[in-house]
Amino acid sequence: MGNTTEPWGLLREPYSESVKGNGSIPWSLTGPVVLLGAYCLLFTWSILFDCNLKFPVFGVKSPWEPVTVSYFRFFRSGETVLQEGYRACRDKVFQFRRAGTNMLVLPPQYVDDIRKLPSHVANPTVAHVHNLMGSSTNMDIILHNNLHFRTIQLKLTPNLSAVIQPMQDELNFAIEHGLTKSEDEWVTIKPYHTVADFVARVSARIFLGKSMCRNPEWLEVSTQFTENVFISLVVLRLFPMWTHGLLNWFIPSSYKGSAYLRKAKKLLVPEILRRRERNSQGVNKPEGNNPDFLSWMMEIATPEESDPITLAHLEVVMSLASNTSQMNAVQVLYDLLAYPEYLEPIREEICSMVNEVGPWMSWGKLAFSKLQKLDSFMRESQRFNPPTLLSMHRVILEEAVLSDGLVLPKGAHISMAVNAIQNDPEVTPKPKIFDGLRYYKLRQREDEANFHQFSSTQDRILHFGYGANACPGRFFASLEIKIILVPLLMDYEFKLKHRDQRPKNLHAHEFIYTSPDAEILMRRRPASERLEL
Ligand code: HEM
Ligand SMILES: *[C@@H]1O[C@H](CO)[C@@H](O)[C@H](O)[C@H]1NC(C)=O
């Protein structure tokens, strides 16, 4: 243990040494393996793992409590654990427990230090894979391959103008087929599912092109893979890493996720081979003349990366990576229902954009970037309902000494408490007040017009991380959410089912999401008020 080349071998190293020191590793004893396994799972006391007590521990009530209880506490009350830790420690490091790992939470003054650490010292990808329980969920492919990351940076983001119209087109199709046409009757919808469908379709249009994006099998595979990865990681994080190999046999989502991945490969590999064939014949244009992510990946892939199975796998990784857009869009919708006074200013802004640049379908990147009120509302909504409470994840591969002398031990998994940091009154004045135009107002200040955007990272606003390793998809995400919200807000009215009851958020570990079953009411607005295509 601790000597494997597998990254999480590293994670346990600093702690395992001390465990060895007191000579009480249960599985080194002889005896019935199964009984010992059960014992370790349930009754290993936290104190056995508390070898790294340099930093105060939160989320552990007593050193004698079984580790699985501490893991479960973070699963249930992650937000409280992080808030308590942040309040008590302020500018100091604290830790909590997850799946046999001591997770270190760093205060924000280290954000620049962490940003500057090279990835062979503090590695973000190893940390993502660890977060996603990657060796159990097929997400460890990103340890060896960053083609999708490069393609987002080199092709998708510089080319956002080229993807707007296809996205709008796909959204119109989804609305046409999925939403009520009634102007009189209120219809019940579950926004979680409605928006998931829109995001899946609109993303697929860009990730795979027109010929594949309406393929019901792909739509099912891409959402189901994500869902099963999510279930697996939520469950696996409740147990020590060393049990995961065994648990994978019993958790249905683990083999379901793998089955969906196989299905995705079966679907995409023939398409990739077909494209390669056409390319070799000199027919370079992607179908329908619109560029798509798959063709971009194929264009810049090195020979080793060009394996069709790998490309297919990365397409699935992309649908998982872009999943957060769904949650953000649903949260914005709920916040508009909770704070309806912002709806009209946002609609007016959209109308004046129509007057300025013409019908919605002719909008370019600039028009979307001018929706400053909507953008501000999205950022404020993210402040109240962030998809994750932690970011800036890194796994320390070599002991690192920060600018003030703080030593990060090799094997530590570090992160920052995004939500606690942003809602510190020193970062956000009057943090309890929801001000949908907060960031809009900040942008009116001199020389700040281009800051404070939904997609801007700041050293205290870390929803997308910060620095070179920040989320590469945030510009696409911002655009996608706006493309979905504009027609929804212009063409429909929404109403809460029970007055003043915004659907409640659900929490699992550091993740915040909306209930899949929450319902609201909608109806179509009269033609005179609707957006002209
Ligand atoms: C509102 C939606 C989104 C949020 C809140 C979000 C957030 C994040 C965060 C926090 C990270 C890690 C950064 C760090 O730890 O420093 C990340 C990484 C990443 N995001 Fe996003 N993201 C969103 C949408 C997207 C979209 C739409 C895409 C794809 C087009 C995407 C692709 C990625 C990729 C590829 C990575 C790097 C993971 C890797 O190493 O493979 N994200 N994102
Ligand atoms: C945008 O996409 C088109 C079509 O694939 C391509 O020809 C062009 O080079 C891309 N532009 C950038 C900046 O990548």
Ligand SMILES: *[C@@H]1O[C@H](CO)[C@@H](O)[C@H](O)[C@H]1NC(C)=O
């Ligand atoms: C995102 O993930 C959730 C939960 O894992 C899933 O229910 C949803 O369908 C996914 N959405 C998309 C657009 O893939």
